[in-house]
Amino acid sequence: MTSPTSLPPDTLPPAVIDRHRAQLLFRMKELHERLHGIEDELASHQSKDWEELATEREQDEAMSALGEEGAHELRMIRAALDRMDADDYGFCTQCGAQIAEARLDLLPATPFCAGCAR
């Protein structure tokens, strides 16, 4: 007799993975748009006089930090999508434990379980 739930209990159902994949793809699109916005804004600062440049340099630095963060998040998302393709998604890359579904709902790109993220 096979049980009606044919999946092993430690594997995420495909529907759950699809939901997280959609979340990740949506977030990725958002980040792309934000990062391109930052690039355009930085590029528009090229031909200004010196006084203006000094103020804008400070803003540029703040925006570059934002860009760094976004780029980092994008890398996390791409890695998570890769793990989905490899059927490794939902497992901690550190200790191999299953990541709680509630945690994946909040942080679909996280490679770590709650224990390892601390």
Ligand SMILES: [Zn+2]
């Ligand atoms: Zn872990």
